[in-house]
Amino acid sequence: MIPVEHGSAWSALEAELREDILTGRIAPGERLGEVPLAARFSVSRGPVRDALRKLAGAGLVSFLPNIGARVRVFSQEDARALYELRAALESDAARWAARRAGKDQAQGLIALLSQHAEGIAAHPAGAYLQNGKDADFHIVIAEMAQNPLLRDLLADELYPQLALLRRQHRNVAGRGRVALREHQNIADAILNGDDELAALLMRRHIESSWNALRGQLEVGDPEP
Incomplete structure (x- = not known):
């Protein structure tokens, strides 16, 4: 009660x-x-x-x-705006993570992706599940960026809306394996301290995710 x-x-x-x-x-x-x-x-x-x-x-x-x-039911325009903001914020998060994260943090990120790979190998057509903030690739990078304002904006404002959007639309078959490869490339750039490459790869990753989702969105706004 x-x-x-x-x-x-x-x-x-x-x-x-x-x-x-x-x-x-x-x-x-x-x-x-x-x-x-x-x-x-x-x-x-x-x-x-x-x-x-x-x-x-x-x-x-x-x-x-x-x-x-x-x-809330997301229209196609709502979803596009959400992903545009996400691409802008997360590319900077990856850039700052590459500049500021220690080697131990970066290696921990790569170890996390090894765990994700095991889950995807067991269910290759399933969703890319990342349960809990400590196991979410994007939240971990937001923490590694060492910018509390950015972290809170992503974790508390943007990611809950993204989770709801994903509830509205089914998973794209095979997208998990592609996303994992993209995550691994971003993690390698962060480990190597290549901030420009990390930012570029993150932006491309978000855009790829949007393109995969866009094909499933209904044309026009959903009925109320």
Whole structure:
């Protein structure tokens, strides 16, 4: 049960709803009615409304006229804008990681990719799963860049939206193996301290990921 105090209730409720959305327990496009949510969490509608507004600010919930709140559904334009921002930010993250990361950190990144390779070899047609922040290639690089503002922007703002976008569209068959090779090339550039190459390869990697996803996006905006 969510705490009854309004100040803490909305925060705890927001965290639980965020988890439900990002794990797919609440699907893209699903309505988020204040009344049923208030009943579910045994709170008044005030904390529910505050939590939904917070999630809307994070790009995970949208409010539509005559419908109310629902889990965000990405249009093709939404997805393109997200990937353009991602390419700009992550190429700089890779550049700074190559300049600032120690050899031990870079070698740890390569060791992480060896673990990823084992998972992909076991399920070559499956998704490229990276469970947990410490096991996510892109989050590790954001940490290695040693820029807290960039790290927080990527980990707290951009990546949750990206996770929701991926929930909306199925995985591209075989993309995991290609992505792994691209990750390995980026990691090698970081290990060698080649900041320009690391940035270039990261940008190409994000653009490749976008091109793979773009073919699955519906033409035009999804129906509300």
